[in-house]
Amino acid sequence: xxxxxxxxxxxxxxxxxxxxxxxxxxxxxxxxxxxxxxxxxxxxxxxxxxxxxxxxxxxxxxxxxxxxxxxxxxxxxxxxxxxxxxxxxxxxxxxxxxxxxxxxxxxxxxxxxxxxxxxxxxxxxxxxxxxxxxxxxxxxxxxxxxxxxxxxxxxxxxxxxxxxxxxxxxxxxxxxxxxxxxxxxxxxxxxxxxxxxxxxxxxxxxxxxxxxxxxxxxxxxxxxxxxxxxxxxxxxxxxxxxxxxxxxxxxxxxxxxxxxxxxxxxxxxxxxxxxxxxxxxxxxxxxxxxxxxxxxxxxxxxxxxxxxxxxxxxxxxxxxxxxxxxxx
Amino acid sequence: xxxxxxxxxxxxxxxxxxxxxxxxxxxxxxxxxxxxxxxxxxxxxxxxxxxxxxxxxxxxxxxxxxxxxxxxxxxxxxxxxxxxxxxxxxxxxxxxxxxxxxxxxxxxxxxxxxxxxxxxxxxxxxxxxxxxxxxxxxxxxxxxxxxxxxxxxxxxxxxxxxxxxxxxxxxxxxxxxxxxxxxxxxxxxxxxxxxxxxxxxxxxxxxxxxxxxxxxxxxxxxxxxxxxxxxxxxxxxxxxxxxxxxxxxxxxxxxxxxxxxxxxxxxxxxxxxxxxxxxxxxxxxxxxxxxxxxxxxxxxxxxxxxxxxxxxxxxxxxxxxxxxxxxx
Numbered sequence: 001x002x003x004x005x006x007x008x009x010x011x012x013x014x015x016x017x018x019x020x021x022x023x024x025x026x027x028x029x030x031x032x033x034x035x036x037x038x039x040x041x042x043x044x045x046x047x048x049x050x051x052x053x054x055x056x057x058x059x060x061x062x063x064x065x066x067x068x069x070x071x072x073x074x075x076x077x078x079x080x081x082x083x084x085x086x087x088x089x090x091x092x093x094x095x096x097x098x099x100x101x102x103x104x105x106x107x108x109x110x111x112x113x114x115x116x117x118x119x120x121x122x123x124x125x126x127x128x129x130x131x132x133x134x135x136x137x138x139x140x141x142x143x144x145x146x147x148x149x150x151x152x153x154x155x156x157x158x159x160x161x162x163x164x165x166x167x168x169x170x171x172x173x174x175x176x177x178x179x180x181x182x183x184x185x186x187x188x189x190x191x192x193x194x195x196x197x198x199x200x201x202x203x204x205x206x207x208x209x210x211x212x213x214x215x216x217x218x219x220x221x222x223x224x225x226x227x228x229x230x231x232x233x234x235x236x237x238x239x240x241x242x243x244x245x246x247x248x249x250x251x252x253x254x255x256x257x258x259x260x261x262x263x264x265x266x267x268x269x270x271x272x273x274x275x276x277x278x279x280x281x282x283x284x285x286x287x288x289x290x291x292x293x294x295x296x297x298x299x300x301x302x303x304x305x306x307x308x309x310x311x312x313x314x315x316x317x318x319x320x321x322x323x324x325x326x327x328x
Numbered sequence: 329x330x331x332x333x334x335x336x337x338x339x340x341x342x343x344x345x346x347x348x349x350x351x352x353x354x355x356x357x358x359x360x361x362x363x364x365x366x367x368x369x370x371x372x373x374x375x376x377x378x379x380x381x382x383x384x385x386x387x388x389x390x391x392x393x394x395x396x397x398x399x400x401x402x403x404x405x406x407x408x409x410x411x412x413x414x415x416x417x418x419x420x421x422x423x424x425x426x427x428x429x430x431x432x433x434x435x436x437x438x439x440x441x442x443x444x445x446x447x448x449x450x451x452x453x454x455x456x457x458x459x460x461x462x463x464x465x466x467x468x469x470x471x472x473x474x475x476x477x478x479x480x481x482x483x484x485x486x487x488x489x490x491x492x493x494x495x496x497x498x499x500x501x502x503x504x505x506x507x508x509x510x511x512x513x514x515x516x517x518x519x520x521x522x523x524x525x526x527x528x529x530x531x532x533x534x535x536x537x538x539x540x541x542x543x544x545x546x547x548x549x550x551x552x553x554x555x556x557x558x559x560x561x562x563x564x565x566x567x568x569x570x571x572x573x574x575x576x577x578x579x580x581x582x583x584x585x586x587x588x589x590x591x592x593x594x595x596x597x598x599x600x601x602x603x604x605x606x607x608x609x610x611x612x613x614x615x616x617x618x619x620x621x622x623x624x625x626x627x628x629x630x631x632x633x634x635x636x637x638x639x640x641x642x643x644x645x646x647x648x649x650x651x652x653x654x655x656x
Contacts (some may be wrong), residue, residue, distance in 0.1 A: 001449070002453060003448070003449055004499065031482045044640050045640075046455055047640070062430055072329045073329070073508055077429060081410070081635070082431065082632060082634035084479045084633070087511045087632035087647070091512070093510075094510065096329070096508035097511045097647060098441070098508055099428060099429040099430045099431075099632070100426075100427060100428055101429040103427075109426065113441065116445060117331075119448060120331070121329070121331055149536070180401055180424035180425070180426055181424060182423065182424055185419055230520075284562035304411070304412065304427070306409040307409070308374055308408070308414060308467075309412045311373065312372050312374065314375075314416060317412075317415045317416055319415070319425060319427070324646045
């Protein structure tokens, strides 16, 4: 069902943190903090990822002049087993923590729930997420030292974190509507083809959104999915066209925006919880504040499998959560 | 911050599913479905756990005469890596899925967010969670075949799932207030002593709740934590007494209620996402409907570590989410 945010909830501050490859990409200069070593002064990759979340949230709060007591709730999640990047990375904040798991859809999921909470309680909420290439490779694929070869449809997990602050009556970017996704059986079992696995979920949510809202793709300045990459981007365009929705003029994907794919060797593009989060914070939301995008559909896409479910032969379950944002 | 649910949101249907040990416990007869093989007709323990969620939600919906289209959102989570029990187990429902990770606090977390969503959108929300002894042992400790010895402070992961349906104007159990927990450094590193690790989080949330609500333990008929077991139960009572709150007459713990510890060899008691969920659905909520408990504080407690964070020597982060329920 379509959820309307009635109480003028806006995204009024945000910050992005990234690694070496993200710094070299087209959005590199727009990050608030870069550590090219990708270690963020921590001993393990898992702790590095958590530290990125801490830096991102602290920077977003500093920009808005907020201290911990000003923020009512923190909605956060990541790709790590038991979401430890969020639970441990954000432990130093004296803010109630609502843990989420939506795989790479977590930026949209956390912004959505933060909007609902800020709307209901008239308080400030934070949304934070992250991914880290090195911790994700170790957990989902191979240790980096193994030097595994990547297939053409594979994507690069973005090393990045972004934090967003939401509340009433501040800032320009208003959260208008939400459409939460369903867990969809993608019928894809290739864990090196996340784009193809997530495209059906994006199509499911977009279709339901257009039907329930009575709108068309051309009613929006931009429609941006989270991390479908080259493969998923093309599949989504094609599947939407088959359903009578032409996305051509307005559609883009964060996995294609984060790297310069002509120069950087990232195969099908970027992925991970951090991908859509940092693209929103370094590109989409600044463009909204400058008035270049006035009406945005931001669709977080997630592949919900685990290494265990993949080993047991299950096809990849996927999901897509949609946030409709517009400039005041 | 204390969140008040203003729109008369009530828990109007629920169902619980369990395994062999849960059937033998004092609440065994109150389960809606038991499979003593604990396989639930599935090939793997992970899929068995997902199937428990499916059965629990279907039964809760059947009791209320609801079909998929009647439920606006599904809030669900579990202990498995990437929360696959929820994502895969509930995939057959045509209902938007909001994935959560709160470890063993997920029953309280999902009921809380479902209340907020039902309050904001005036629609029906579902909250579902589960745990399974066999899938949890394999993932967090040792394969069952290894026959690892358990320490006296260890707890038994409950094989169980419960689903709850919330909405306005139906049923007797009203959600009054919520207090989300903070991610707390327990300073405990022993992963066989979850009770001690989670007690500080329960104390943190309870203390903030009593302070912000201006109430005392004696204002409630029952105060029940999720799965602290013998060790955590005693620590919580002691720590609360040090802060001037005497819990003696009203305090209980789901980890002590689920098994008959004098007969069943469960060491410090039950644990897992399923523990507080099934105790709520088989004992606490039925007692509320009978009028035996009129005013309940239900506190989901969770240990947020992963095997990786434990291996890297980090102390256990823990959390406790509180729901204040009262009978109409």
